[in-house]
Amino acid sequence: MVFLFRLGSYPRFLDVGSYCRGYWCHRFPPASTTLCRCNMTSSDDVVISISGLRKSYKVYSKNIDRLKEALDPRRRIYHKEFDALKGVGLSIQRGEIVGILGSNGSGKSTLLKIVAGVLRQSAGKVKVNGSVSALLELGAGFNPEQSGLENIYLAGVLRGVPRKAMSKKLDEIVEFADIGEFIHQKTKFYSSGMFARLAFSVSIHVDPDILIIDEALSVGDAAFKRKCFSKLEEFRKSGKTILLVSHSEAAITEMCNRAVLIDRGEVLADGPVKETIACYLKLINAKGEKRKEIRDGIVAGQAISPAASPPKNSTPAAAQPQRAVDAEELFLEGLRPKSTVEYPSEGARLLNVRIETLDGRRVNRLVHGKRYRYVYEIEFHCLSQNVSFGMMIKTTQGTALCGGSYPQKGAWIREVGAGEVRAVTWEFDCLLEEGTYFTNCGVMADREGGRSYLHRILDAYMFQVAPRADRITTAWVNLGLTARYDEKVVT
């Protein structure tokens, strides 16, 4: 099924989702704003192909200038051009879940709107192979004077799903949205969370090939987000494609197998989630000249290969064939994190982060079942009061497995003088199974206006846990799992 429609004739509420089947593309200069079927010659696995994409907005310094420009008999120009996208190129394969990161105003929404077909580019080419369902501006796709139920049918119409087919999905949509009696109320009385629930539910249940989500999940409560993520997981497993804009590194880490960093209308990094998030965090935490330096650095190292991305949900090693036991503790020189994010020092610096055996040998290849020390030093640059320290061990996807804060509130270290260096040692049993892990560390103290980090490093240390042959566990952590099979028939 292919829908041809004209952007100029969109009702306002089409913004929230666009839908069309088959190949379509929109290119510059568009003969009209029609989305049309086109012959994509590239591999079938490429579902979104973008090249040289530019978008310029007209910016008027005063509202009246827009009118003046429209009515000026001498056709004088009253606006300035602002380039929101400056030659973006991307190729997205079927089954990829791509996170789009970037600071406010970097061009993420503009990009998604163009891919969804609700905004026209100024130049460049976008090809989309498959049906698209997009959750763009929250609430924008709803007719405020109609009830939630009526809006579900409306959303179906806008996505090309006939009323009969929509009726079949209705119960599921309503159940997933879970907004109770509000489903019968006019949507103008909805909270942003209710809009998010209904919009997400509709978008996911119309069964698109490509789902585009622009921050829509950020307004939902934690339980709803969890529900959405598991639905998206189902969606992903069925080989569909997702484009997700989020300011939440956790959401991108949890969901995506590739991330793209956009800054000032340009793609700065495109590749494995961890590396891209590291670039993003470095960029948003830097200011002025330092920002420029970091930006140039990211651009220079831009070639992060998507192929290098670890497969999403690469399982804890147990699901993979067992290898020989390798119970040797080692320090592997090449095993260093590339994704380290060091926050600016605010009065202290963390140094020498490492894992040691109990007899003081530095290691980064650990053995399951043994006890280790996670150690770092802190150089204090100013008098610091009520000091405490933090640590975390995470999977490659960023899931926290073990975290600590020491000392506890009330027992914080009262004072450490400027120029002093102290060490913190955390001891832990390695209950982790074969795999690669990362650590965080931080130091906090009381500052004007509350408690804050004096220094913090994400992915400060990287380590592996060696494989072992006798395991029956299938996840990251072994809580002492045993099993017994009884030959006796149970009556």
Ligand SMILES: Nc1ncnc2c1ncn2[C@@H]1O[C@H](COP(=O)(O)OP(=O)(O)OP(=O)(O)O)[C@@H](O)[C@H]1O
């Ligand atoms: N209709 C418009 N007219 C003029 N400028 C616009 C328009 N829409 C967006 N812009 C500008 O284009 C730039 C990119 O906007 P966009 O909404 O794509 O950014 P974003 O990365 O999604 O930001 P955020 O994270 O804040 O949602 C911004 O500087 C924004 O002010």
